[in-house]
Amino acid sequence: MASILRTRAAPFTRSLISANRPGVSNFSRILTRKYTSANPGTGETPPDPSTKSSTNILALVGIGAIVVVGGAFYAFSSNDTTAKSTIQAAKVATNFVPSKTDYQKVYNKIASLLDASEYDDGSYAPVLIRLAWHASGTYDEKTNTGGSNYATMRFAPESLHGANNGLVVARNLMEQVKKEFPWISYGDLWTLAGVAAIQEMQGPKIPWRPGRIDGHEKDVTPDGRLPDAAQGQKHIRDIFYRMGFNDQEIVALIGAHAVGRCHPDRSGFEGPWTFSPTTFTNHFYKLLLEEKWVWRKWSGPKQLEDKKTKSLMMLPADYALVEDKSFKSYVKKYADDENVFFSDFSKAFSKLLELGVPSSQWVTPEPWNMKTLDEQADK
Template sequence: MSAAAAASRTFLPVFSNTFKRRSLYLFTASATAATAAAAISHQRSKHHQYQNPRNNNNNRGVWGALAAAAPIVHLASAPAGKTKEDYQKVYNAIAEKIREEDEYDNYIGYGPVLVRLSWHVSGTFDKGDNSGGSYAGTYRFKQEETDPSNKGTENAGRFLDSIFKEFPWMSHGDMYTLAGVTAVQEMQGPKIPWRPGRVDLPESAYPGQGRLPDAGQGANYMRHFFDRFGFNDREVVALLGAHALGKTHLKNSGYEGPWGAANNTFTNEFFMNLLNEDWKLEKNDAGNMQWNSSKGYMMLPADMALVQDPNYLKIVKEYANDLDLFFKDYTNAYVKLLENGITFPKDSKPFIFKTLDEQDL
């Protein structure tokens, strides 16, 4: 069997399901309608085989013309007939499992790693060509899961296995991002507006490893890296505030320790610790440099960049003094992160879910 035939057989079930949900991996309107129609016809002639013009050297003709004309567009396509109540049930299932399995990671729980997973599946986005991001759900494939920067997130993936079985109509991109939203809210964080419509695509939609940030870098790197997402300085600082959650693990990241004491509660403690702890730069057991405090907290070099850079520092001080402002800015930046690269219908209204505690009132 040829490589092309094998790929077609491998990808057929996933892409057929994509067509049932009326989603096409299309390009922007700068390409002519006739060219777009020819592209769709080309797809169908290949038995709905997904083809990524950026990754497939054998893909010529129409796809090449489209790729030259405009970046990729990911059209949101939520499952027909599903309402906010259906997604609230998914939220509840995730939240209840977080409560039930609270012994994970020495009783930190699964909340922080679910937030990390939602960040990492979204953090492959590149505004230059609109590739990557949460849309295609490609974390379900080994190539993305085994990106060295994703080490440890497989625990969140396994946590969600039973949720996928309970709600098989959910796409992976929707599940990964909704799990992060659920975790933030259940850990007493802000309300996160969320929209469905991500669609499972084959592994060739994954843009490749190496797109996630290097925690050992400084402010110039951070500013340049987050510009790839279209984030300004305020959004960068707000997003890193989620480092109040969980801890680093030497075996996963090459760093060790928690950022603070309340590591399963969403607060502005990260910013207060940056400003108030007596930090010392030390080499850890993996040979990496990290900042440690006498209380047993740690900061990554990328974290400390927020107080070493004067523009970042001003924002850190704002968030350390104003929890509500941090929550507001984090919400906006996190929603942008989760939705980067996705074209939602104009009438698509986000859902805001009730926490388990709110439903018990």
């Protein structure tokens, strides 16, 4: 997500929005949109240790230096994956978990880091969606391996897979959050980052819940499980069907290409999908259907560009959506109605983020809706 489609690391997202969508506050537009359809066109502040909430401190004390699970004792070490995983499991087993309020604080910290004038189009949000997507999209339904549960992208060779090129930017950014909230697992942190990124870019609410644990190097997934943006319909179905998605869900998920851009030094591909790559809308579908797309003449990999402005791009796997009868029916559906797209995307993305996580690990039976910064400010 670096695209949903494996642009060998191209960013998994992109977006275009109408400048006056009903129900979106001016404050939100100022906060999240540096690049809009009306104006086509990161700074990282280390966390202050003194700002840790008392709740966070109590959580750390409660978890303690020694955890008892299944009769075994594990010494806590911030560098020991086994200890980290055991602690997370212990929190679930004993019902000793941070509250929703604590996770909201993590969300807020992530949201505060999104605005970045020196990165891409002024926001880290698209690359964080890609991080959440690529951390979850390795799931194999038949073998029940991969997915977001173990956060295995922390380890080589998965961190070095071509599809994950450039995601070190997102992982390093999230280390700022991890230092302030060390009790959260990487799997929960990365997926919550994707939720925050979508919601703060004026996208739909994404139901989310915690419970993922940090795994080991032995849990690293093999290369080739993420979509290859240079491929067509058969490849797309093979990849997504393996995860348990159908055609409708496939098209909905690829709609995240409404935001972000591809980078030649990561995927080889270049450019944004839409005119406003930091606002989440249905314009990926509209442009796919309404613009005239031609093959770009350049030295890079095969990709399309819009004939009119030559400033936008589509990947071969994107264009495959309008060359396939089943896929195209959903492209038309989402191009016609953004609300329908938002609803379907929300369900599919929430499902994606939970792939590979045993139901016994969830700390709440029903996912939560985390509040955006705007919603909290209004309240």
